[in-house]
Amino acid sequence: MLLFAGTFCISLFVLMMQFVWRYVDELIGKGLSIDILAQFFWHLSLMVIPQALPLAILLASLITMGNIGENSELTAIKAAGISLMQTLRPLIIICCFITVGSFYFQNNIGPKSTKNLTQLLISIKQKSPELEIPEGIFYDRIPQCNLYVQKKDLNTGMLYGVMIYRMNNSFNDAAIILADSGKMQSTADKQHLLLTLYSGEWFERFENMHPQQFGGNANVPYRRESFISKKILLEFNSGMNMADMADLSNKAEAKSLQQISHTVDSLNKDCDSIGKATRKILEWQLSDMSFPRNISKNDSITAVKQGQQSTYSFDTVVSKLKPTNKLRALQRTLNNIERATMDLKYRQETISDTDQLIRKHWIEAVNKFTLSLTCLIFFFIGAPLGAIIRKGGLGVPVIISVLVFIVFYILDNTGSRMARLGAWPIWFGKGLAPAVLIPLASFVTYKANKDSMVFNMDAYRNAFMRLLGLRLKRHVASKEVIINDPDYANDAKRLSVMSHQIRAYAYGHHLMRMPNIINVFFRYQPDHEIERISAELEEIIEDLSNSRDRFIMSYLNQYPIVSQKAHTRPFERKWMNITAALILPAGIFLYLRMWRFRLRLMTDLRKIRATNTKIVERIGKMNSL
Numbered sequence: 001m002l003l004f005a006g007t008f009c010i011s012l013f014v015l016m017m018q019f020v021w022r023y024v025d026e027l028i029g030k031g032l033s034i035d036i037l038a039q040f041f042w043h044l045s046l047m048v049i050p051q052a053l054p055l056a057i058l059l060a061s062l063i064t065m066g067n068i069g070e071n072s073e074l075t076a077i078k079a080a081g082i083s084l085m086q087t088l089r090p091l092i093i094i095c096c097f098i099t100v101g102s103f104y105f106q107n108n109i110g111p112k113s114t115k116n117l118t119q120l121l122i123s124i125k126q127k128s129p130e131l132e133i134p135e136g137i138f139y140d141r142i143p144q145c146n147l148y149v150q151k152k153d154l155n156t157g158m159l160y161g162v163m164i165y166r167m168n169n170s171f172n173d174a175a176i177i178l179a180d181s182g183k184m185q186s187t188a189d190k191q192h193l194l195l196t197l198y199s200g201e202w203f204e205r206f207e208n209m210h211p212q213q214f215g216g217n218a219n220v221p222y223r224r225e226s227f228i229s230k231k232i233l234l235e236f237n238s239g240m241n242m243a244d245m246a247d248l249s250n251k252a253e254a255k256s257l258q259q260i261s262h263t264v265d266s267l268n269k270d271c272d273s274i275g276k277a278t279r280k281i282l283e284w285q286l287s288d289m290s291f292p293r294n295i296s297k298n299d300s301i302t303a304v305k306q307g308q309q310s311t312y313s314f315d316t317v318v319s320k321l322k323p324t325n326k327l328r329a330l331q332r333t334l335n336n337i338e339r340a341t342m343d344l345k346y347r348q349e350t351i352s353d354t355d356q357l358i359r360k361h362w363i364e365a366v367n368k369f370t371l372s373l374t375c376l377i378f379f380f381i382g383a384p385l386g387a388i389i390r391k392g393g394l395g396v397p398v399i400i401s402v403l404v405f406i407v408f409y410i411l412d413n414t415g416s417r418m419a420r421l422g423a424w425p426i427w428f429g430k431g432l433a434p435a436v437l438i439p440l441a442s443f444v445t446y447k448a449n450k451d452s453m454v455f456n457m458d459a460y461r462n463a464f465m466r467l468l469g470l471r472l473k474r475h476v477a478s479k480e481v482i483i484n485d486p487d488y489a490n491d492a493k494r495l496s497v498m499s500h501q502i503r504a505y506a507y508g509h510h511l512m513r514m515p516n517i518i519n520v521f522f523r524y525q526p527d528h529e530i531e532r533i534s535a536e537l538e539e540i541i542e543d544l545s546n547s548r549d550r551f552i553m554s555y556l557n558q559y560p561i562v563s564q565k566a567h568t569r570p571f572e573r574k575w576m577n578i579t580a581a582l583i584l585p586a587g588i589f590l591y592l593r594m595w596r597f598r599l600r601l602m603t604d605l606r607k608i609r610a611t612n613t614k615i616v617e618r619i620g621k622m623n624s625l
Contacts, residue, residue, distance in 0.1 A: 046113035062397035065386025115254035384448035
């Protein structure tokens with residue numbers, strides 16, 4: 001629980017910083033008070049808690065089980081007859097409570113926090129920036145005013161060399177104010193700025209007079225005023241006004257399941273009403289443009305009778321009209337079609353927007369369940385992985401947690417986006433991430449419960465080295481407690497005989513030559529002699545590893561690890577060798593690889609003979625002493 005609290009705080013901080021960086025432009029330079037910032041971070045933390053819980057559970061379970069495995073406590077627990085699932089049972093119960101709590105939080109507390117945070121962000125965006133007049137440039141953040149200050153005194157707040165352009169409707173209606181000095185302060189209600197100017201002049205055109213009336217700008221009369229002291233009131237709302245909550249009525253993230261269901265019902269009802277109204281309008285428009293006007297009664301009767309038999313020709317009726325009536329009928333029909341088309345496009349866009357809004361609400365409803373379920377899924381990924389890897393601390397667990405969370409984030413975001421666009425069904429888009437992670441959680445849980453070494457990095461490293469033909473180094477360590485001393489005489493005799501056998505084997509098999517392709521891929525013959533020599537060598541090394549002589553221990557580590565089958569054929573199964581031969585590039589690579597192993601085997605046999613000689617000589621010296 002202590003680790004979970006720590007990882008939860010770390011996850012919450014990381015997710016909050018990601019959100020803050022998105023809106024840093026709206027926060028900087030607005031002169032926000034401490035209480036506004038406190039509200040912002042409080043509502044933000046409440047909003048990202050559901051996203052932080054799965055990541056915290058994943059990281060905490062990895063570290064916890066990794067520490068237990070690294071300290072051999074998990075081995076002691078299993079030795080006592082307690083299985084892994086019994087060990088995890090208390091943690092599973094805790095995670096179930098966290099999952100239920102996450103769902104309750106998303107359904108009751110999260111929507112209110114999202115609504116308050118959105119309202120606060122809208123209010124911050126609408127807030128005027130903090131007034132800070134720079135020197136030497138025009139400041140244009142005061143509405144309908146450009147202010148220039150040559151120099152300012154930070155201690156007294158005085159402004160020197162003031163120039164103001166006040167614009168009412170356009171640049172032609174601007175008033176120019178020049179002053180030697182001045183002072184600016186905000187009113188008590190923070191709705192205006194009071195600017196006190198000293199020793200200046202005011203230039204302004206007469207109202208409602210434009211240059212066109214006087215033949216040019218030079219002839220327009222203006223007003224000039226000189227003053228010793230003058231106060232000007234400028235509009236500047238620097239206060240914090242909360243936005244209207246009615247604008248958030250369509251935000252799905254700010255609603256509970258009950259509110260989402262009610263909203264979806266209302267939206268579906270609106271769509272149905274639009275569809276019924278569209279049908280009635282189309283029926284009226286089609287009936288209105290079915291027959292052109294100004295046709296005779298007999299033609300109408302004929303049209304009705306023949307229309308039932310689908311043999312009526314409208315072109316015949318239209319051709320009987322006068323040219324003016326024909327043009328009027330065609331124009332009227334064209335106008336009706338254009339009007340109907342525009343009306344249908346408008347209604348289509350309305351229904352499309354409503355349908356997208358419905359999808360957003362359903363996605364948010366499903367997201368409350370999937371995000372809660374992710375807490376349990378991440379636990380069954382983190383805890384078994386920690387038990388398998390057995391690495392605690394903040395090294396490997398953090399890397400694995402980040403990789404798993406990135407996979408989840410990509411799948412969940414991709415599914416949500418495609419479902420929101422209508423390209424995928426909602427159940428498929430929101431179920432994509434759980435559908436991928438649940439089999440992964442089941443797999444690692446099964447492997448951890450069976451004590452599998454599927455994530456043993458040393459095993460993968462050795463297999464990779466064998467695939468590329470890289471050598472594995474032998475490491476024989478001295479034993480602190482030796483129960484039985486080695487049989488030096490028998491081991492020396494066996495090593496001498498082995499050296500003669502190796503000489504005979506190398507002479508008879510011609511390892512320097514290129515192997516026969518037919519024998520390699522189609523007529524496989526096992527090499528039991530090398531398998532016997534390698535097995536006997538391992539027995540002798542195992543017996544001599546009980547020695548206390550440091551020279552013999554050094555010689556034992558000089559023995560190479562012999563590849564017993566790699567020099568005979570590429571694969572164990574015959575059909576795989578035939579397939580490799582038929583696939584030309586792979587067959588050539590495997591053939592050259594096997595030839596390389598034959599050359600390496602010859603080198604290994606020479607080294608074994610040389611090491612045998614050293615050990616036999618060392619045993620002889622030990623017997624003489």
